[in-house]
Amino acid sequence: MTIQTLSSDKLYRASELNGLPEGCKSTKNLTPLDEIVGQERAQKAVEFAMSIKEKGYNIYAIGRNGLGKRTMVLRYLNRHDPNGNGNPLYDWCYVANFDETRSPKVLKLPAGSGHAFKKDIEKLMTRLVKALPLAFDNEMYYSRSEKLKNQLTDKQESALLTLTKEAKEHSVSLSVTTTGEYQLVALNGEEPHTEETFAKLTEKEQAAFENTINELERQLRDIVRQLTELEEEFSDKIQKLNEEVALDVVSHFIKTLKEEYKPLPEVIAYLKAMQADILENLDIFLEESEEQVALAYAALDKKMPRRYQVNVLVSQDGSKFPIVVEESPNYHSIFGYVENATYKGTVFTDFSLIRPGSLHRANGGVLLMDAVKVLERPYVWDGLKRALRSRKLSVSSLEKEVTLSGTISLDPEPIPLTVKLILFGDYQTYQLLQHYDPEFSELFRVTADFEDEMNRTDESEAQYAKFISSIVNDNKMLHCDRKAIGRIVEYSSRQADDQNKLSLHSADIANLLRESNYVAKSSNATMIRANHVELALSNQELRVSRLKDHVMQTFTNGTTLIDTVGEVIGQVNGLSVISTSDYQFGSPNRITATTSYGEGGVFDIERSVDLGGRIHSKGVMILSAYLASVFGRNKRIPLTTHLTFEQSYGGVDGDSASMAELCAIVSAFSQMPIRQDVAITGSMNQFGAAQPIGGVNEKIEGFFDVCAIKGRTPGQGVIIPQSNVHNLMLRKDIVDAVDKGEFNIWAISHVTEAIEILIGQVAGQAGLDGIYPVDSVLGQAQLKLNALR
DSSP states (O other), X not given: OOOOBOOGGGSOOOOOOTTSOTTOOBGGGSOOOSSOTTOHHHHHHHHHHHHOOSTTBOEEEEOOTTSOXXXXXXXXXXXXXXXXXXXXXXXXXXXXXSSOTTSOEEEEEETTOHHHHHHHHHHHHHHHHHHHHHHTSSHHXXXXXXXXXXXXXXXXXXXXXXXXXXXXXXXXXXXXXXXSOEEEEEEETTEEOOHHHHHHSOHHHHHHHHHHHHHHHHHHHHHHHHHHHHHHHHHHHHHHHHHHXXXXXXXXXXXXXXXHTTTOHHHHHHHHHHHXXXXXXXXXXXXXXXXXXXXXXXXXXXXOOGGGOOEEEEOOOTTSOOEEEOSSOOHHHHHOEEOXXXXXXXXXXXXXXXXXXXXXXXXXSEEEEEHHHHHHSTTHHHHHHHHHXXXXXXXXXXXXXXXXXXXXXXXXXXXXXXXXXXXXXXXXXXXXXXXXXXXXXXXXXXXXXXXXXXXXXXXXXXXXXXXXXXXXXHTTOOOBBHHHHHHHHHHHHHHTTOTTEEEOOHHHHHHHHHHHHHHHHHTTOXXXXXXXXXXXXXXXXXXXXXXXXHHHHHHHTTSSOOOSSSEETTEEEEEEEEEOSSOEEEEEEEEEEEEEESSSOEEEHHHHTTOBOHHHHHHXXXXXXXXXXXXXXXXXXXXXXEEEETTOOSOBOOSTXXXXXXXXXXXXXXXXXXXXXXXXOOEEOTTOBEEOOSOHHHHHHHHHHHHHHHOOOTTOEEEXXXXXXXXXOOOHHHHHHHHTTSSEEEEESBHHHHHHHHHSSOOOOOOTTSOOOTTSHHHHHHHHHHHHO
16 A cells, blocks of 8 residues: 555644744734734725725625624724815704795805804804893883884874764764774764654655765775775884894894804805894794794704704714714615604604714715615615715605605705715625626725635734734733634634635634633633633534534434444445534545446436435536446446435535545445445546545544544544645644544545555556456456446
8 A cells, every 4th residue: 555644744734923023922012903914905995995086986895794894994994094185074054944944955064163153053042032022122112113103093093083073064973883893873963863863854864864974984994994004004114113123133143153154155145044034033032922932942952943043964073084884774874864843732843853864974984884784774775876876965754765655844955975885795795786786886886805814824823913912902801822822823724724824704713812811711810821712612612513412422322323443345434514504513424335237327316316416416427427437438337326325314415425435336346345444535527536625624523533432443544635635724632643543544636546545455557458457446346347248
């Protein structure tokens, strides 16, 4: 036998941390890394997108959960000033539109000045609420209004006096009733006529009275019209007087504000409109109509008319670039909404009840969201696209969006939008959006692709150690000593399933550090050591390995049949991996092949009963092709082979058992027994070359554990493809067993090598005539087939 087993140094790559100075004893001596390790490609994409201000350069960050996508982006944004090119930031306020109350106006103010403006208006209103009533409660105002009232009274009395005299000349009296109506009555001397006295008059006298009264009534109607006009004229004069008095007060107080906000034309225009509106709505300040005034002040903490307050929607810190993370991206939380208030059973709304969304707060900066959460919520994705396309942010109710309600609502003026949107998601979501949404690639032109792993070198191990230090420092954990750092680096390599790679799944490393910290503190240690990391790892496995324990129990009690000693014809131990959502482990499977006289096909029982997947069926077809090339070049193989995984009830997929299946078939053909103390895993191509497979560590460990259950013998071992050697990061007990010669691992490059190890005899090589040597395994199989032919 020329095939050598692997030495123990090939089974596990220990971390020497050669990239760290020798004086570095723990993470205390390491500078914490200010960025996520190994994500240079993604970081460059983020830098590129943030430096371009044009529309459409939003970012989709791709990668599995736990790679630190959000952490990396936030660290980059906080460390570099993405606003370095001086993009101005603003405060955004909504104020009343006095011409159209349903469409509140937007005020754009320099960053940080929104609340100051709001307070200035509140002070103005506080002064006006006190000053205006006082302006109308003094002798000067009273005398001017009294003068106007007297002028009205004189004109009214003068007009009525003339008519009264004329009536008296015709023996008719003009009087006013208690209800305020004018009355014309015929006189009998000095007294009004009664019905009896009027009836005694001649018809001519009665007719004369009626004609006189009719004529007087006509004149009276004209006079009443004049009186109404006089009252209207008086009302206008009083209104003008009130406005003059109010204007003196309002302009005096508002003058300083106009000077202060002179550089802001929008604010000046608003102050002018507000001044005009105050003059038109003096009754709010003079409290003439209690109900109207009550509603004007309803539901406010301060005594200030609602229509004049300033709703500061967003107030920015002028020096700080806005970075907003939206954890719950529903329609209202992103785009804002309009609240309703209730006063004495009346539901009302106005501009002061407009509330901001995360897009408002992120305006001028960056908004970060999870792509799947965005797509889960109705109407959010369409709303986002609309806002990014138009670069405007409208506050519209979801009811209006869905047209479920016809209620009257506000239609606020849109706010100009300048924002970078960063979505975090996986590949599947990215592909779905690319495929089904033609606008996606226009709006998200930059893809930040996060790596799953990085090359393992001395330099990268040193970087990884600094990354560990940053987690320790950020979470105020105990520091890790040098061996603990090395053990975590080795764990990362195992997670990557490669001696030459390190996993970039930072969430796993952070979780392991937290648990190691807990273990260390529980044992009153002052530092996290390698044994604490080991204990944390074994605790992790204990929590999730219930299924593995159950499967291993079936080997212990004999429920699952397996042999780890002896030899059997047509029977081989294959290796498979069983996965749960958060754990995977290896388990050996008995694969058997039986033959019968037939057409030469390989009958895959798994496929026939729909328990075999497509990849497994492909593997069986490939090994069938290889068999045909070995034994059926000139004549058909006269045997039909039945192939199955014994005691497999949950389905089989993958081609990693194809070499094992071929060895079982060759054993059945040649009637030469296979060693049961050796298990094999590996895929093969049509030329018999061994191809790499996944889960090699778990598979070896699974067979090793079953050997321990069934009884250990020195010859036991596992055959793997040569191309999987770099994936080996095995448990320490297996490395020790191999080192002591108690367990073997063979790495092969061709299936014939597996045949030689399993059957213990040379596989054989065909001569020019296609005939294999008689003393070889393939030669024996050929003899049996020729005899049948």
